[in-house]
Amino acid sequence: MNLYEHKEAILENGFTVINGIFSENEVAKIIKVVENIDTSKPIFRKSTDLFAIRQFLKEIPEIKDLIFNEKIKEVIKGVFGNQYFVVKSIYFDKLETSNWYVAYHQDLTISVDKKEIVSGFGPWTTKQDQFGVQPPLDILENIYTIRIHLDDTDENNGALKVIPKSHRRGIYRTEEMDWNRETEEIGKVKRGGIMIMKPLIFHGSNRTFNGKKRRVIHIEFSDVQLQSPLCWAEKMNVFTHNI
Structure with missing residues (x-):
């Protein structure tokens, strides 16, 4: 695992894929925990084609040792860098x-x-009693996102499509x-692999065509302390699991 090459790819293109981070047994254990949780809380979003858990690591603390x-x-x-900590976590299940x-x-x-x-800081949003806000550009540029894939994912079941290098242009509209002139790439990831991306990269996903699930754990990281009185909603140290 040549992490230097992956780091350079993220800086240059805004994303990279690293397969083989989780074994089949580790993926199965993560899925088992998710399948056995109480989904009656309002923090869980359920519809006919999507199941999502916001504040995933906070809501399911027993998952942390399996994830990290x-x-x-x-x-x-x-x-x-080991100074980075978790600032947001979401579980997505894009159904078959x-x-x-x-x-x-x-x-x-x-x-x-x-x-x-x-x-x-602004504008503000509120989703299921969770406050969201657009911060200054330098904070957005500092964030890294890891997407852990619990299923093989490609263009047929909603893999992310991205515009390489678009993360270097700041904030702008489609x-x-x-x-x-833009080049689109599909972030194909194997079950147990991860995709790392910068949040400012332009990305989206297509419909599911092959009848296969696409379960993803989305975790964002930063090393920035927010301006008082604001605090991260889910701050967690990766190496100690302290909130």
Whole structure:
């Protein structure tokens, strides 16, 4: 696992894929924990084609030791740095019958513990009692996202499609893009592999065509302390699991 090459790929293109981070046995254990949780809480989002858990690591603390195995800790140290901590976590289950797609976009909001008016932060959103806000650009540029894939994922079951290098342009609208000049890549990931991406890279996903699930654990990392009185909603140290 040449982490230097992956780090360079993220800086240059905005994403990279590393397979083989979780063994088949480790993936099965993670899935078993998820399948046995109480889904009646409002934090869980259920529909005919999507099941999602916000604040995943906070809501299911017993999953942490399974997620942060030695290989993923090695990736975090080698690519981000051991000063990075978790700031957001979501579990997505795009079901076999899913007929929805996600248009190209950038991830522009962070999760915080409360709504406070702070210069440079805004606009605000609220989803299931979770506060989200768009922070200053330098905070967004600092974040890394790891997507842990619990299923083989390709263009037939909603793998992420990305526009390489688009993370280096700051915040802008899809209407500003010259689609005749852009190159699209599909983030194909094997079961047990991860995709690392910068939140400012333009990304989206297509409908599911092959009747296969696409279960993903989405975790965001930063090493920035937010301006008081704002605090990260899910801050967790990877190496000690302290909140």
